[in-house]
Amino acid sequence: MVKTFAIAGMMVCLAACGFGQVTTGTTNVTANIKHEATLSVDASDPFLTTGSVFNNYTATTNFIYMIRTTQSTGSGKITVQVTTDFSPTGGPSVATPPSVGDALTYTCTASAPATPCSGTVTAKTTKATSVATFGADAHSSTTGNSGSVVWTLTNDPVYQTGSYTAIVTFTISAT
Amino acid sequence: MASDANCITPGNAARQLGPKRTESVRRIIQSRFGAICGIVCCAFPWLVFPAKSAAQTVVTQTVTIQVSPLGNLSSVPASVTLAQPTIPFTSFTKTITISYQARTTPSGGGAITMQVTTDFSAAGSGGPSVANGDLTYTCGAADLGTSCGSSPITASTTTQTNVVQIPSSACTGGGTPCSSTNTNSVTMNLSLADTPALTSGTYTAALTFTISST
Numbered sequence: 001m002v003k004t005f006a007i008a009g010m011m012v013c014l015a016a017c018g019f020g021q022v023t024t025g026t027t028n029v030t031a032n033i034k035h036e037a038t039l040s041v042d043a044s045d046p047f048l049t050t051g052s053v054f055n056n057y058t059a060t061t062n063f064i065y066m067i068r069t070t071q072s073t074g075s076g077k078i079t080v081q082v083t084t085d086f087s088p089t090g091g092p093s094v095a096t097p098p099s100v101g102d103a104l105t106y107t108c109t110a111s112a113p114a115t116p117c118s119g120t121v122t123a124k125t126t127k128a129t130s131v132a133t134f135g136a137d138a139h140s141s142t143t144g145n146s147g148s149v150v151w152t153l154t155n156d157p158v159y160q161t162g163s164y165t166a167i168v169t170f171t172i173s174a175t
Numbered sequence: 176m177a178s179d180a181n182c183i184t185p186g187n188a189a190r191q192l193g194p195k196r197t198e199s200v201r202r203i204i205q206s207r208f209g210a211i212c213g214i215v216c217c218a219f220p221w222l223v224f225p226a227k228s229a230a231q232t233v234v235t236q237t238v239t240i241q242v243s244p245l246g247n248l249s250s251v252p253a254s255v256t257l258a259q260p261t262i263p264f265t266s267f268t269k270t271i272t273i274s275y276q277a278r279t280t281p282s283g284g285g286a287i288t289m290q291v292t293t294d295f296s297a298a299g300s301g302g303p304s305v306a307n308g309d310l311t312y313t314c315g316a317a318d319l320g321t322s323c324g325s326s327p328i329t330a331s332t333t334t335q336t337n338v339v340q341i342p343s344s345a346c347t348g349g350g351t352p353c354s355s356t357n358t359n360s361v362t363m364n365l366s367l368a369d370t371p372a373l374t375s376g377t378y379t380a381a382l383t384f385t386i387s388s389t
Contacts, residue, residue, distance in 0.1 A: 021247075022386070023248050025250075027382045028382075030255070031379075032376075033376055038263035137374065142371060
């Protein structure tokens with residue numbers, strides 16, 4: 001009787017095991033897509049003066065931005081600030097211009113979804129000033145969108161001849 | 176013969192001691208032999224009494240075991256969250272580990288595959304979409320079989336894509352000729368494209384892993 005049960009048990013096991021087997025498992029993968037932004041600017045262009053004597057110096061900074069802002073409540077902006085004033089001394093200065101009216105100013109262009117700054121803006125060392133703004137649920141293209149800042153620097157006869165360098169910092173942010 | 180002479184038996188003792196002391200010594204020896212014999216008979220009866228012959232039946236049973244191919248996903252993570260890229264608009268990433276056990280026949284083989292059974296969101300709806308090709312993965316080395324390798328594979332909602340190929344005559348655990356570990360594993364590096372076009376929000380997809388063996 002005992003032997004009979006043992007053999008029957010093995011027969012059942014063989015039938016159940018079978019040939020070939022497939023089992024599965026599942027993983028839930030979650031992605032939290034949040035606001036993001038990034039910006040790149042091209043290599044610095046020198047300020048040049050053209051045309052009449054003592055015409056202002058001009059230069060252009062081109063940039064590419066990528067942005068995604070939060071639906072409904074998000075926003076974004078691109079700003080610029082002179083983080084290092086012109087040096088050496090004796091030339092132009094953003095913080096302490098040698099003559100009243102001397103300034104580093106700019107105008108903006110930027111493709112949608114950005115809204116570029118309007119009019120002429122004076123750059124500052126003390127605070128960031130606007131280049132462009134974005135609304136909620138803004139999306140740039142996958143390869144980025146373009147914009148530019150066209151700089152104008154007063155050509156004051158008081159400047160001593162020489163080469164002067166300043167650093168301006170662009171910042172893009174998104175919420 | 177020498178052993179018989181050295182053996183202390185009533186006969187030998189009488190011969191060695193002479194006729195005068197024979198009777199008293201015989202009694203002493205007989206009484207001590209009687210006690211020793213009693214102990215031996217009780218403790219070791221098979222030394223004294225011949226074994227009784229038993230009736231025996233020998234039954235031979237042939238036991239056959241069919242070791243079948245086996246595939247088992249020991250563990251897959253129930254849920255994971257892709258990490259936000261440190262560099263904007265690169266990729267959301269996550270490394271997961273798949274643990275498995277397998278046994279394949281000399282003429283068979285096995286495989287672990289993956290299919291996205293629930294997409295993050297419908298293509299064109301603003302969220303990430305596997306159907307759009309947004310989810311790719313690479314594999315680390317598998318300690319049994321050959322993993323999908325370092326070339327990105329695009330996950331699919333319609334077909335199962337390769338994770339690990341298991342060769343014939345493969346088996347998990349116990350050392351040569353099987354793997355040295357009792358559970359095998361492979362790592363997968365998931366990568367979800369992060370583009371500005373994606374609409375902000377939380378999205379979840381279900382990845383179904385399948386292991387098969389023959």
